[in-house]
Amino acid sequence: xxxxxxxxxxxxxxxxxxxILRCVPISNHLYFYWYRQIxxxxxxxxxxxxxxxxxxxxxxxxxxxxxxxxxxxxxxxKIRSTKLEDSAMYFCASSEDGQSFAEAFxxxxxxxxxx
Amino acid sequence: AQSVTQPDIHITVxxxxxxxxxxxxxxGATPYLFWYVQxxxxxxxxxxxxxxxxxxxxxxxxxxxxFKRSQSSxxxxxxxxxxxxxxxxxxxxxxxxxxxxxxxxxGTRLLVRP
Numbered sequence: 001x002x003x004x005x006x007x008x009x010x011x012x013x014x015x016x017x018x019x020i021l022r023c024v025p026i027s028n029h030l031y032f033y034w035y036r037q038i039x040x041x042x043x044x045x046x047x048x049x050x051x052x053x054x055x056x057x058x059x060x061x062x063x064x065x066x067x068x069x070x071x072x073x074x075x076x077x078k079i080r081s082t083k084l085e086d087s088a089m090y091f092c093a094s095s096e097d098g099q100s101f102a103e104a105f106x107x108x109x110x111x112x113x114x115x
Numbered sequence: 116a117q118s119v120t121q122p123d124i125h126i127t128v129x130x131x132x133x134x135x136x137x138x139x140x141x142x143g144a145t146p147y148l149f150w151y152v153q154x155x156x157x158x159x160x161x162x163x164x165x166x167x168x169x170x171x172x173x174x175x176x177x178x179x180x181x182f183k184r185s186q187s188s189x190x191x192x193x194x195x196x197x198x199x200x201x202x203x204x205x206x207x208x209x210x211x212x213x214x215x216x217x218x219x220x221x222g223t224r225l226l227v228r229p
Contacts, residue, residue, distance in 0.1 A: 004158070033216075035217075035219075041221070042219050042220065042221045042222070043159070043205060043207075043217075043219040043222075044219070045216040045217060045218070048216060056216060058216070091158065091159065093159075103161050103164070104161070104217065105161075106151075106158040106159035106160070107158050108156065108157055108158040109158060
């Protein structure tokens, strides 16, 4: 069964450092998403991406964040200068279609710890 | 603003007992509604979804959910819980005029007693 894969599963980084979280969406999917879950809090939408551009982003997704599809398979989330409050589980998801009735498949997540 | 409330943080049931997990949403129109499950170390897996039509929807693993417009609820049920159902369950809403994002509830952790 096709799945969304995320690497690494756990990343520890020092405050102020740049970090790149990687995702390989399902191959025929066209829409890509990043969500995050701070420990003990809700899963929150960050950004959606289609046709090589951001289609929607939340207020969390400020100038410190960027997304990219550098090649035909990877989808990355970059945090330019990490802060302690960026520590969270980050989930990548993809869907075949951007309409809500299409199922979004989630990866297993990358736990980011900023120290 | 749209929101999703899952009032139960933890629920413990005995194996074989029935289960109901509560979800209430706040949205003016009828949203798209989802239940996801997250097992330890796993990603979020879709259990079922509601868009329109029959208000009782069937999902995977023997789960079902009922949409009640009058109560703004979308409760998840299972008639007989198995030990492997122990996980965290998330209700989510996608506003029908927004294609791209899901708004999640805070989750309910299900513990299953042998």
